């Protein structure tokens with residue numbers, strides 16, 4: 196199905212699938228080992244564990260590639276209890292399919308190696324060479340409340356996204372399921388939930404069930420054409436601090452959208468519009484100082500574009516993943532089907548006064 200990035204795609208999907216086994220287990224456990232980071236955002240043993248598993252798979256398969264990952268080990272160096280909990284999870288989490296697990300390599304050796312592995316994600320990124328971006332749990336707040344979250348992995352080459360994988364354990368497998376199935380709180384990993392979206396540049400985007408063994412068969416996904424804006428649905432963050440929801444409502448009204456927005460955590464929004472469950476994703480800056488992180492957008496950006504969408508910031512510029520660890524040259528995100536993107540952008544710019 197794919198040519199030049201076939202191996203990267205396979206390893207990335209298996210690594211995400213294995214990480215999801217760990218995060219689902221943490222979700223079921225009472226003690227999630229939640230600690231607060233410097234910016235007051237939460238991180239759990241699920242975030243650390245998933246990052247360690249993904250990096251160990253990349254270290255084995257692509258030892259020369261750089262990695263930009265959200266988490267780092269400093270909090271664990273001082274905290275033996277937390278470190279021990281994470282090590283236990285990492286050691287025990289394996290894909291059920293022995294051949295698939297074998298492809299991911301030997302894994303993390305011991306607690307000291309766990310810290311080293313986590314700290315391999317400190318690359319500065321940039322415009323040169325191969326750089327993986329990892330968000331081990333995107334939407335940690337969603338994860339904690341039982342809403343949507345995603346495990347996000349992207350491969351950049353010279354600053355461009357070439358491969359994107361999003362594991363969404365709480366989204367319905369069914370690409371036809373309505374956008375508002377699986378949002379809100381206390382989603383459980385009952386039957387019929389858990390999907391992996393993936394894309395390779397120039398080759399399209401796929402969805403497949405998020406399993407626990409070898410990869411299941413994928414289906415091509417496409418965005419829906421919007422024939423009538425009145426029936427379009429748009430999604431945005433649950434968190435009012437992450438995106439300006441009152442401006443988004445004005446933009447929707449200007450476009451003639453009549454349905455209320457669907458609020459969903461994480462890059463599950465990108466996956467949902469890519470498969471046509473929703474139409475438009477708006478993320479409008481709430482502050483002049485917050486810079487979006489590349490791991491929060493790389494996979495989603497490619498999946499939407501390969502499904503027939505266009506993704507820009509509010510200035511109409513493509514997201515610039517070569518700028519470093521953050522999207523320093525961008526402001527906000529507008530993702531929509533290519534045929535209506537310019538119309539949506541114009542409404543955004545009118546409302547924001549750009």
Ligand SMILES: Nc1ncnc2c1ncn2[C@@H]1O[C@H](COP(=O)(O)O)[C@@H](O)[C@H]1OP(=O)(O)O
Pocket residue numbers: 236237265330332333334335336337431432433434436437438459460461462485491
């Ligand atoms: N002030 C902020 N503005 C925008 N996004 C933020 C802010 N603080 C954290 N984030 C990140 O926004 C993403 C969640 O997106 P959404 O709001 O669409 O669910 C997360 O990646 C979260 O990080 P994290 O990965 O730590 O959860």
Ligand SMILES: [Mg+2]
Pocket residue numbers: 236237238265335
């Ligand atoms: Mg975080």
Ligand SMILES: [Mg+2]
Pocket residue numbers: 330332333334490491
């Ligand atoms: Mg994130």
Ligand SMILES: [Mg+2]
Pocket residue numbers: 242265330331332333334335
């Ligand atoms: Mg995260």
